Amino acid sequence: MEPVGIERYVQHVGEELVAAVFKAARPLYGLRVLEVNATFHGGGVAGMLHSLVPLMNDVGVNADWSLLYGDPSLFQVTKKLHNALQGEPVSLNEQDMANYLRVNEAFARYSPVAAGYDVIIVHDPQPLPMIRYLQKGNPWVWRCHIDLSTPHEPVWETLKPFILRYDAVVVSSEAFRKPDLAVETHVIPPAIDPLSEINRELSEAEVGRKLDQYAIPRDKPILLQVSRFDKWKDPLGVLQVFQRVKEAVDCRLVMVGNMATDDPEGPEIFAQVARQVGAMEDVHLITQTDALLVNALQEAAAVVLQLSRREGFGLTVSEALWKRTPVVATNVGGIPLQVIHGQTGYLVEPGDYDGAAAQVVKLLQDPELRHKLGSQGQAHVREHFLMPRLLLDWLRLLAELV
Ligand code: UDP
Numbered sequence: 001m002e003p004v005g006i007e008r009y010v011q012h013v014g015e016e017l018v019a020a021v022f023k024a025a026r027p028l029y030g031l032r033v034l035e036v037n038a039t040f041h042g043g044g045v046a047g048m049l050h051s052l053v054p055l056m057n058d059v060g061v062n063a064d065w066s067l068l069y070g071d072p073s074l075f076q077v078t079k080k081l082h083n084a085l086q087g088e089p090v091s092l093n094e095q096d097m098a099n100y101l102r103v104n105e106a107f108a109r110y111s112p113v114a115a116g117y118d119v120i121i122v123h124d125p126q127p128l129p130m131i132r133y134l135q136k137g138n139p140w141v142w143r144c145h146i147d148l149s150t151p152h153e154p155v156w157e158t159l160k161p162f163i164l165r166y167d168a169v170v171v172s173s174e175a176f177r178k179p180d181l182a183v184e185t186h187v188i189p190p191a192i193d194p195l196s197e198i199n200r201e202l203s204e205a206e207v208g209r210k211l212d213q214y215a216i217p218r219d220k221p222i223l224l225q226v227s228r229f230d231k232w233k234d235p236l237g238v239l240q241v242f243q244r245v246k247e248a249v250d251c252r253l254v255m256v257g258n259m260a261t262d263d264p265e266g267p268e269i270f271a272q273v274a275r276q277v278g279a280m281e282d283v284h285l286i287t288q289t290d291a292l293l294v295n296a297l298q299e300a301a302a303v304v305l306q307l308s309r310r311e312g313f314g315l316t317v318s319e320a321l322w323k324r325t326p327v328v329a330t331n332v333g334g335i336p337l338q339v340i341h342g343q344t345g346y347l348v349e350p351g352d353y354d355g356a357a358a359q360v361v362k363l364l365q366d367p368e369l370r371h372k373l374g375s376q377g378q379a380h381v382r383e384h385f386l387m388p389r390l391l392l393d394w395l396r397l398l399a400e401l402v
Contacts, residue, residue: 005058009388012194017388024395025059031402033063034117038070038078038126041289043228043263044190044315045123045145048390051193055391061398064117068107068127073099075264081125084155085146086232086310092155101129108133119401122166129162139167139401142183145190147310147333148176167401172313172334186397189337190313191390192322192381197291199322202299210296216284221251221302221364224325226294226316229257229270229287234307234330237353239276241305242283244357249364252282254297258289299323302370303363309350311335318385321345321377326370328359338385344377 010018035053039046049065056063070078077096084090108130113120121141122128131140142163148171160181163169169185171177177185192199202210211218223242227233235255242253255273259266270287277283286293298304304320306329313334320327321338327345329335339345346359363370 006055006388006391008195009386012382013386013388017392021059021388021392021395024392024399025061027399028395028402029060031061031119031398032117033061033119033121033398034113035063035065035121035123036068036111036113036127036130037065037123038068038075040067041258044313047196047198047315048190048193049123051196051387052391052394055387056394059391059395061395064112066112068103068111068130070103070126072264074103074126078124078126079264081155081159082146083232084152085125085144085148085159087150087152089152090155092158097158101132104129105133119398125159128159131165132162136165140165141168141170141397141401142166143170144176145172145312147312148178149310149333151178168397170397173337175333176312188390188393188397189334189385190315191385191387192315192318193387194322198295199319200295202292202295206292207296207299210290210293211300214284214286214293216252216254216297218300220282221249222297222300223251223253223303223305223360224256224297224301224320225254225305225307226256226298226319227306227308228263229259229266229273230263231265231269232308232310233257234309234350235269235273236276237307237351237356238305239273239280239283240353241307241356241360243280244353245360245364246282248357248361250282251302251364252284254284254286254301256286256294256297258287294319295323298325301325303328303360305329305356305360306335306339307350307356308332308335314338318381321374322381324371324374324378326363326373326377328356328363338380340376340380344373344380 053063053065077100080090119139123143169183170188172189225238298320304325304327306317311333317327317338327339329339330350331347341347348355
């Protein structure tokens with residue numbers, strides 16, 4: 001009989017970690033946990049919850065997931081907040097704050113939080129203020145997935161009073177701890193699900209069929225960046241790097257990016273990229289959401305790029321490494337946890353397109369080097385960034401909180 005629960009991960013992480021998960025879950029049986037975020041699709045947070053919530057239930061925690069029903073007015077504000085937390089000097093006007101609070105107040109009134117959960121985990125700034133509108137009788141955790149290394153101070157100060165109401169804050173990297181935040185802060189890096197459509201092992205034939213479906217030939221080595229069309233992911237920089245690389249080694253560039261429902265800037269950024277691509281040869285822009293395509297491309301690519309200017313974690317990096325594809329990425333946020341320079345890929349500073357191109361060319365010219373870094377990358381992800389480790393970290397934190 002096919003196993004159905006967390007034991008399916010034994011093949012990837014071994015029995016000890018799975019046993020540790022069950023042990024950590026034992027004091028938590030029946031605990032009612034609610035996860036709250038703002039999108040069901042698009043972006044890394046939703047992807048992670050799709051795996052984590054069923055696994056929590058499998059090991060005995062009653063985990064539930066609720067979506068803040070935002071509207072465009074909310075997402076205009078929360079994108080501003082996101083940009084400001086990542087360091088852009090954004091100013092919020094009164095109407096912004098009014099919209100932000102109105103949606104959260106309405107949600108707090110009508111959401112299942114009122115039905116009583118033992119622990120509430122709130123993801124990112126969108127639902128952050130809802131805590132303000134409920135009588136607090138249980139632990140709340142703010143799980144911030146954003147790169148908090150250099151927040152724009154006035155906006156950070158505006159959000160802090162909401163954060164202070166929480167019992168714990170969770171960030172993805174030590175680099176995001178805020179010394180000026182008086183709330184206990186835990187570091188839990190994200191993780192990928194090796195059994196999901198994005199990461200499960202594909203046969204050569206499946207990879208070939210997917211690439212054919214999107215008319216992507218395999219006649220030349222493929223460079224790939226998988227990222228929402230978002231300025232923080234520097235898609236125009238990806239084009240610059242591709243042009244430099246192509247002068248030395250003939251290759252193709254594939255950029256896959258869907259638009260998250262809570263990101264109003266996506267269409268405009270995509271339009272800029274499409275204009276820039278214009279008549280450039282061998283560039284494929286794909287906006288469809290297709291997990292198997294992402295999987296097949298990460299498998300087929302010679303090198304994966306992740307040129308983010310800020311990055312909370314960048315699940316796409318671990319996803320590529322898991323498929324033994326080396327990554328050339330910027331040395332920002334959560335990326336250096338995954339790209340160990342010279343071991344699993346190469347790190348460059350944001351905006352250093354010459355440096356990035358040189359590393360890509362080096363990899364394209366040396367299949368053995370690609371193979372070595374790719375294998376080391378997969379081992380690194382297996383040890384640190386697979387779902388059962390994330391589940392274990394959460395169970396341990398929940399046990400501390402209740
Ligand atoms: N993703 C996808 N299709 C796309 C773009 C992204 O399936 O067109 C997935 C990607 O594979 C990853 C997640 O969305 O699993 C993005 O997570 P990441 O942490 O890289 O970035 P975020 O979007 O959360 O900033």
